[in-house]
Amino acid sequence: MKLTRPSDVRALLGAMDFHPSRVLGQNFLIDANILNILLDAAALTPRDTVLEVGPGLGVLTEGLCDRAGRVVAVEKDSRLFQWLENNFADRSNLSLLHADILDVDLAALLAQGVNKCVANLPYAVASRFLVEVMGAVRPPERIVVTVQLEVAERLAAAPSTHDYGLISVLAQLDYVVSIHKRISPTCFWPAPEVTSAILLMVRRDEPLVAGDDRAALLKLLKLCFSKRRKQIGATLRHEFAEVDPILADLKIPAVARPENIAPTDWAQLSRRLERNVPLG
Secondary structure, eight states: OOTTSHHHHHHHHHHTTOOOOTTTTOOEEOOHHHHHHHHHHTTOOTTOEEEEEOOTTSHHHHHHHHHSSEEEEEEOOHHHHHHHHHHSTTOTTEEEEESOGGGSOHHHHHTTTOOEEEEEOOTTTHHHHHHHHHTSSSOOSEEEEEEEHHHHHHHHOOTTSTTOSHHHHHHHHHEEEEEEEEEOGGGEESOOSSOEEEEEEEEOSSOSSOHHHHHHHHHHHHHHHTTTTSOHHHHHHTTBSSHHHHHHHTTOOTTOOGGGSOHHHHHHHHHHHHHSOBOO
16 A cells, blocks of 8 residues: 555545545655655654644655654544554654644653654644744754645745744744745545645744744734834834834934844844833
């Protein structure tokens, strides 16, 4: 049986009386070429400990176990979890966890030595999971995941583009983010109604904002992006004294809107404003 052969996957799920849930985003990868591109992008070595979310039938899990030193796979669905337990019982480097990744203590999980995250992410959890893993105390050094194309476009977006927003800044503060490969719906079974993509995130050697300054930056970002149609100068004058000289020094136009400001400029602006005296 080959899990990259559609007929085999359909037959197996039929024998299990398993009906993939569109609500949960259960779309099984069935394209061997995309599978290999995903695995190669992860640049795995025996020194790596990998987190996989939503392993499903294990088509990716098998490749991860072959290449990485250890794999921690988190599966929510009880029937799929049982399948994985039965069929990967001989994989001594695989730890299976029956849980919803959104309910897991992610910090504790990453603290087990996880340094990479490689997954065909269920659509239902992709955005929230990525936000949580990026904000972890010990975020993975490399994240390689399949997600909806629109999610990948938002995280990888450049300033002053339609897709650029708060989540773009959050991702790019710590990671170099790119769309590694677009994926046709036919590469999954059942085929989703949207195009997908392999999202590649490589952690920067040094984050744009150190941990001690991150809370202030997040507060600034939430303030400004909650008023994203307002000019940055107008928003900040209500909160800080002497904003215009700071903006001018950083070469950020006071008439710019939040989506026009690059992550590096947000980092510098936050640091300068923290030295300033907030109004009130």
